[in-house]
Amino acid sequence: MFLVGELIFFGLLTPGFLNIQNLLFSMNDFAYIGLAAIPMTFVIITGGIDVSVGSIMGLSSITVGVLWAGGLHIWIALIVALIVCTLAGLLNGLIVAFTDVQPLVVTLGTMFLFAGIALVISGGSSATGYEGISGFPNPFVQIANGITLGLPNSIWLILFFLLIFGALLHLTKYGRNVYLVGINMKAAKYSGIATKWIVMSTYMLAGLGGGISGIILTSYFSSARSDLGAQAILPVITAVVLGGTSILGGRGTVLGTVIASIVVGMMNYGLQLSGMTSEQTTIIVGVMLIVAVVMRRFNINYVKKWFIGNRSTTTKGS
Amino acid sequence: MSEEYLLEIEDLHKQFNGNHVLSGINFTLKKGEIYAVVGGNGAGKSTLMKIITGLYKADSGEMEISGKRVRFANPNDAHKNGIYLVPQEPLVFPNMTIEENITMGLKGIGKPKELRKKILQVINRVGWSIDISRLGLTLSIAEQQLVEILRGLVREAQILILDEPTSTLTHNEIDSLFDTIRQLSDNGIGIIYITHRFSEIFELSHSVAVLRDGKISAQGPISEFSYKRLLDGLVPTNEQPSNNITQKKSVIQSSIEQIGATVLEIDSLCGNKFQDISFSLREGEILGIAGVVGAGRTELAEAICGIKKFNSGTIKLNGKRIKNLSIRKVMDLGLAYVPEDRHAHGIFNITSVRKNITSTILNRLNGLFIPITKENEITKKYVNDLKIKAEGTNQELSDLSGGNQQKVVLAKYLATEPKVIILDEPTRGIDASARADIYRIINQLKERGLAVLLISSDTEEIVELSDRVLVMQEGKINKEIEKEKLTVDNITSAAFGVKKDVIS
Incomplete structure (x- = not known):
């Protein structure tokens, strides 16, 4: 991906960006985007989309918080939260796979549903939405903030996700089926592939990814809130699409998503270091997304043809 | 030329890539005349109609x-000259009212109020009662057809072309449609009526033209016609084996009969588009299923292989009843269905030959991960066996020719190692050499003892390959023809339901 080199080069221009230590630890700020974007890649490859993942992050966060505050052991609370989020994904998947409603509409609905449930849960405990639940035990806080073998844990987590989900998508029969369903759902059905199960399962993965992402956020801020991750959905989808996954389905890689997540994160970080406000960086990210997507189309379809066409006309002339 | 004719066509020719689709068509339509046009698949009916309506030149x-x-440059010119085609599947927008559907595209012709008045006048004139404020989605198919006819009449059409309007209608609806057509005829409108059904021709029309291979083979007032004469017009007189057929024959040496045990038994199977189908299929046998488009052949095949549900009856595969099984399970029991629509249901176009071929057998490969070497072996075997021309097994399907894409689809289903294979229009839209290859493959399958069910609208293909043929008409098996009696003539007559009366 020459795009990546180009963008990092851009980043390098800003002073103070070159500090490797800074760079690595800045990953903590946006690791959660990558963790949610990687499973989201599966959903988008099948030709779907899941915009409820942001709400699932909040649901995950508040579930851990409330269960822990209610006296449950923190690790058990964490596992329960992940199960809840996977079930939320299952609900998305069931509706998408077994009705004709478009995924965008379904998950737009469940986005409000899950956010509402998270709010109700947080209201049920004494924690208010804004203050959240804090005071988590140290081992839990260390998930996102700790260092292992000299690298921040969030980097290890991203690498771990890259390996597991990369292998799942590119090497397994399940991953192959995900692609085939995305390329031609009907042909997949006529080939005896359990298309409904495949579609449904990708939403479960996305739910699980959202859940893990929510827990990382909770750990990072050491505070459980129902609205955590509410702004995350657009960066997550941006990372997937920027990473080369076709929004029409059938194409995409996990590695692309990971790199794009890092690019987007670094970009934010670099621009902020150079003195831009976060509002201004949003503009840059938006422009970048549009340029990248248009460039991709442009590259393949027009530039080549234009060059070839040019060359052939010049040879004709000579 | 005389003024008495609404439409007069003289010596019309049309070629596509050197193929004569229409050669020397002469045709006249009088005021108030109902003119039936019949012809087999590919006889040139649609091309002729597309020329009349300005789609082709x-x-x-x-x-x-x-x-x-x-001389029409586009359909709009045809509309201006009073020609309107009512398509086989009415195009009515579900979320608009009848009025909006009718006036759509009529910009600048009149104010809405005047247009409404005009619509009501037209409705009155032909004596219908329909509320024009109803939404498109509340209309039955018959009513949608009325809306299409109204569209034509409001545009002051003098010539209406109806393309197989009864194919999706029930009996009562057909009767009322016929009344409508007669009323239109009384109003002086000329009607060209395209149909597959002989009975309708005699019931409704004043004149008839039979198209065959781009020529009008018989034409005249209906009083001069009998079933027999219509049929003679449809099939070539006597044996005139075209070069094409003899060529094909030489490619395929007819195999020795080696028909074995029964593998597929269908007993009084009923579904939405077919009724009371019974037949059996044996190892090493090619059973052809002929019939006109819409006779229910694909629906039958999809019910057998588990894609669609059927209502009653039994299917036995190797003596085992299959019902409500998934496509996967039916495939694992040894029955594969190669779908008719290659692009929609067959290929995965933006991925490799290899991934296409193994798409049906992923679940049979051991382990969680895909064994890459085994996958390559399987792919190479089928690429070689079927002579698929590709630059390696990683080439994308979208870069292959139609014939090679079709071979990949075939390979993908053969990879499931079926005992029974259903081929639905296996040579549609592919070139002659790929066609010969596919015929060769089908005969090889037969020699290997596969039971083959061959669905095809190409009657010559059916005659060429089949050991036995079932002819379907309007969802029923109309006739079974043994190999000795297999001729294009026989099949065509059964497909159009002609000899039915004679037999029963």
């Missing part, structure tokens, strides 16, 4: 409307 020949020489 004729290579040569004259066309006159009410004595005035015309």
Whole structure:
């Protein structure tokens, strides 16, 4: 991906960006985007989309918080939260796979549903939405903030996700089926592939990814809130699409998503270091997304043809 | 030229890539005349209608409307000259009212109020009662057809073309449609009526033209016609084996009969588009299923292989009843269905030959991960066996020719190692050499003892390959023909339901 080199080069221009230590630890700020974007890649490859993942992050966060505050052991609370989020994904998947409603509409609905449930849960405990639940035990806080073998844990987590989900998508029969369903759902059905199960399962993965992402956020801020991750959905989808996954389905890689997540994160970080406000960086990210997507189309379809066409006309002339 | 004709066509020719689709069509339509046009699949009916309605341009020949020489550049020109085609599947927008559906595209012709008045006038004139404020989605198919006819009439059409309007209608609806058509005819509108059903021709029309291979083989007032004469027009007189057939024959040496045990038994199977189907299929046998488009052949095949549900009856595969099984399970029991629509249901176009071929057998490969070497072996075997021309097994399907894509689809289903294979239009839209290859493959499958069910609208293909043929008409098996009696003539007559009366 020459795009990546180009963008990092851009980043390098800003002073103070070159500090490797800074760079690595800045990953903590946006690791959660990558963790949610990687499973989201599966959903988008099948030709779907899941915009409820942001709400699932909040649901995950508040579930851990409330269960822990209610006296449950923190690790058990964490596992329960992940199960809840996977079930939320299952609900998305069931509706998408077994009705004709478009995924965008379904998950737009469940986005409000899950956010509402998270709010109700947080209201049920004494924690208010804004203050959240804090005071988590140290081992839990260390998930996102700790260092292992000299690298921040969030980097290890991203690498771990890259390996597991990369292998799942590119090497397994399940991953192959995900692609085939995305390329031609009907042909997949006529080939005896359990298309409904495949579609449904990708939403479960996305739910699980959202859940893990929510827990990382909770750990990072050491505070459980129902609205955590509410702004995350657009960066997550941006990372997937920027990473080369076709929004029409059938194409995409996990590695692309990971790199794009890092690019987007670094970009934010670099621009902020150079003195831009976060509002201004949003503009840059938006422009970048549009340029990248248009460039991709442009590259393949027009530039080549234009060059070839040019060359052939010049040879004709000579 | 005389003014008495609404439409007059003289010596019309049309070629596509050197194929004569229409050669020397002469045709006249009078005021108030109902003119039936029949012909087999590919006889040139649609091309002729597309020329009349301005979608295609004729290579040569004259066309006159009410004595005035015309040349249409586009369908709009045809509309202006009073020609309107009612398509087989009515195009009615579900979320708009009848009025909006009718006036759509009529910009600048009149104010909404005047247009409404006009619509009501037209409805009155032909004596219908329909509320024009109803939404498109509340209409039955018959009513949608009325809306299409109204669209034409409001545009002051003098010539209405109806393309197989009864194919999706029930009996009562057909009767009322016929009344409508007669009323239109009384109003002086000329009607070209395209159909597959002989009975309708005699019931409704004043004149008939039979198209075969781009020529009108018989034409005249209905009183001069009998079933027999219509049929003679449809099939070539006597044996005139075209070069094409003899060529094909030489490619395929007819195999020695080696028909084995029964593998597939269908007993009184009923579904939405077919009723009471019974037949059996044995190892090493090619059973052809012929019939016109819409006779229910694909629906039958999809019910057998588990894609669609059936209502009653039994299917036995190797003596085992299959019902409500998934496509996967049916495939694992040894029955594969190669779908008719290659692009929609067959290929995965933006991925490799290899991934296409193994798409049906992923679940049979051991382990969680895909064994890459084994996958390559399987792919190479089928690429070689079927002579698929590709630059390696990683080439994308979208870069292959239609014939090679079809071979990949075939390979993908053969990879499931079926005992019974259903081929639905296996040679549609592919070139002659790929066609010969596919015929060769089908015969090889037969020699290997596979039971083959061959669905095809190409009657010559059916005659060429089959050991036995079932002819379907309107969802029923109309006739079974043994190999000795297999001729294009026999099949065509059964497909159009002609000899039915004679037999029963």
